[in-house]
Amino acid sequence: MNESLTRIESAGTHGPVLVGRGLVEQLDQHLAELLGDTPDQILLVHQPTLRDIAESVRAKLAPHYRRVLMAEIPDAESGKRIEVAEFLWQILGQSDFTRTDAIVSIGGGAATDLGGWVAASWLRGVRVVQVPTTVLAMVDAAIGGKTGINTNEGKNLVGAFHEPSGVIVDLDVLESLPRNELVTGFAEAVKIGFIHSPRILDLIEADPDAATDPTSAAFREILEIAIRFKLDVTANDLTERGQREMLNYGHTLGHAIEHNERYQWRHGAAVAVGMRFVAELARLSGRLSDEAADRHTRILELLGLPTGYPADRWPTLLSVMHRDKKARGTMLRFVVLDEIGQPTIMQAPDESLLFAAYQEIAS
């Protein structure tokens, strides 16, 4: 077990990512370092499950700032709505929140997406520090500056690229995370395994329990590989003109499933099904070997992640996928693999090929 503090720097303009234990207890010191000059006011945005942590953070920050505001947002995807952003804008407006002030988001990916987007939009941009408290937010959502909310029509349809001044990853906060949240969030680390780092896949296959145990060395290694990779990709391509699209592996179908489930499915679970789908798509089109495609199913099953979806949902999913941000006009585009670690874009696959791939995962 590695208890030391890791500081991961971006080659671009993204703030540093601190990984360690006990970091939230010293949030005042870390925040002062990440923000440099002292803001006058801080807004702490948190989910209901993080109320106690947010209260203790407020008490710690209070002596250092003129005002520390707190805003509790609705849980999970119900927090990623325009009404919730309006609620936060109201707090910011009524407290004369200026460009030298800063937002701190504490929570899972839904909280960091919302907090980041409110920071991006308020006065056209104030600083944000992300404090992710789920595995998913630690390996993915809090890193890289993609922020946003859902609309009735689909997932993350409104948003902005707005990089954080820093990200504080405190492994201690995972103690209270329910197992299902941990495992579904881990799907984003599996994604990085398939598109970039077979080492992640090897660690899972060697010992899936250790890989998903936040106190293990394997977990910490996976976490840091994922963070470093995401920082690298986003330093090169913040606004998703090319390489960043690879981080969307499994998301084209995944987002459609989340929408179809009215956001009652966990994001990572939907992405797991989406990864299996694109693995079958790549296999059927002759790109990916049977072995590599089967590895998807095996690893997802080892982790207890879903790998199928009902057959009769195909027409709905196909129509929702046309709102995917990778689509161009009426042309669908999918991230697929030529090999493990070699993602590429498949443009405008024939509908019959898409249907055939879906048949492979239909339950």
Ligand SMILES: NC(=O)c1ccc[n+]([C@@H]2O[C@H](COP(=O)([O-])OP(=O)(O)OC[C@H]3O[C@@H](n4cnc5c(N)ncnc54)[C@H](O)[C@@H]3O)[C@@H](O)[C@H]2O)c1
């Ligand atoms: N911006 C990005 O690059 C990016 C990347 C991946 C995912 N996302 C987004 O992230 C969201 C999913 O994030 P998520 O899976 O973290 O979900 P989430 O934010 O909904 O959190 C999941 C649940 O865990 C609870 N929780 C959070 N931390 C906890 C803790 N330490 N102990 C106990 N309970 C805790 C939350 O209250 C919530 O009920 C989706 O909206 C997805 O679109 C964004």
Ligand SMILES: O=C(O)C(=O)C[C@@H](O)[C@H](O)[C@H](O)COP(=O)(O)O
């Ligand atoms: O950071 C990215 O880029 C990603 O695609 C990471 C994804 O895991 C994440 O779910 C992201 O929010 C999806 O973005 P979207 O633009 O497809 O909504």
Ligand SMILES: [Zn+2]
């Ligand atoms: Zn995702």
